[in-house]
Amino acid sequence: MSTPCSTSSGSSGSLSFDLSSYLADQRHIINTTLAGIIKREFDDSRLCRAMSYSLMAPGKRLRPILCLAAAETVRPDIRPDIRSDIGSFHHLGTGADDRIPAASSPFHDAMVTAACAIEMVHTYSLIHDDLPAMDNDRLRRGQPTCHVKFDEATAILAGDALLTLAFETLSSQRLRDAFPQTDVLLRITGILSCAAGYKGMIEGQMQDMIAEGKTLDIESLKRMHNLKTGALISASVTIGALIGGATPDQIRHLNTYARHIGLAFQVADDILNVEGNPDMMGKSVRTDRDRNKSTFPGIIGLDHSKRFAAELVNNALQAIKIFGTKADALSALASYVIYRKR
Secondary structure, three states: OOOOEOOOOOOOOOOOEOHHHHHHHHHHHHHHHHHHHHHHHOOOOHHHHHHHHHHOOOOOOHHHHHHHHHHHHHOHHHOEOOOOOOOOOOEOOOOOOOOOOOOOHHHHHHHHHHHHHHHHHHHHHHHHHOOOOOOOOOEEOOEEOHHHHOOHHHHHHHHHHHHHHHHHHHOOHHHHHHOOOHHHHHHHHHHHHHHHOOOOHHHHHHHHHHHOOOOOOHHHHHHHHHHHOHHHHHHHHHHHHHHHOOOHHHHHHHHHHHHHHHHHHHHHHHHHHHHOOHHHHOOOOOHHHHOOOOOHHHHHOHHHHHHHHHHHHHHHHHHOHHHHHHHHHHHHHHHHHHHOOO
16 A cells, blocks of 8 residues: 555544555564574575475565554564654653563564564464365465475475474574563464464364365354454554563453454455556466365455455454554554455
């Protein structure tokens, strides 16, 4: 989106939020941190080249951005003054809140690193989802998929390695030093592993494969995508909330927000698969129809799907009204989820 995103009437945020600048700034920070991890940890092996190829492909970075936005919603002083010095992560905060010391550069770096672990898990899932045994896609993020660029075996191992690297990153001494409450890291690790595992994303992928060639009812389709897509999006928001030191009531509201935008994201993906521009999306379109997959447009129609996505976003915005303008970023991201072009 190239223009500031106006929040809808369901939000109590400001009338206008410069989402384009926000996304650009957060992507810069995330990409810089990912590049630093690659430089620090990777060698020039074929495996590391494949991992880096997929991880640094030009993606939306929505999940780590949601993580950071959730943390900023409950702790606004966490957000650095990016415009004054985007390279040093200079902080505006006073650090007055003693739950977690936000006003330190090491803490912000650690927070971004934790968000990058989420992106590693997401990238692993894309690599495996694109494999010939699954969706057999040849284009992802505007470039050949990992198994096309390298080979199938390398792609499988690159995905495996990114998944394990995510948890190695979360358990690193760098993060343990930055988070004085060790239970926060343990909870984050548990949330991410559950969302990515057999009770979350992987089960959703399994259901998606089994459902090919079948017509699902709408409730079954919702359940499948709440697992396949929604679980990791929800985890991203919850992890950010925990990093920010959210109260149980705040987490409850943020979880409701995340659950609705997670499903809205998938509805929007289904719509884009029908009428999206492959050059803008960086991946093939109309593949769901070719694989005879159940989709929201296929079951309830294109127009109804668009109304349903808007309803989900409105429900999400209602859930975060309690945060007022502190949730401006989350409000704008909710609208971005369904109005994006890729």
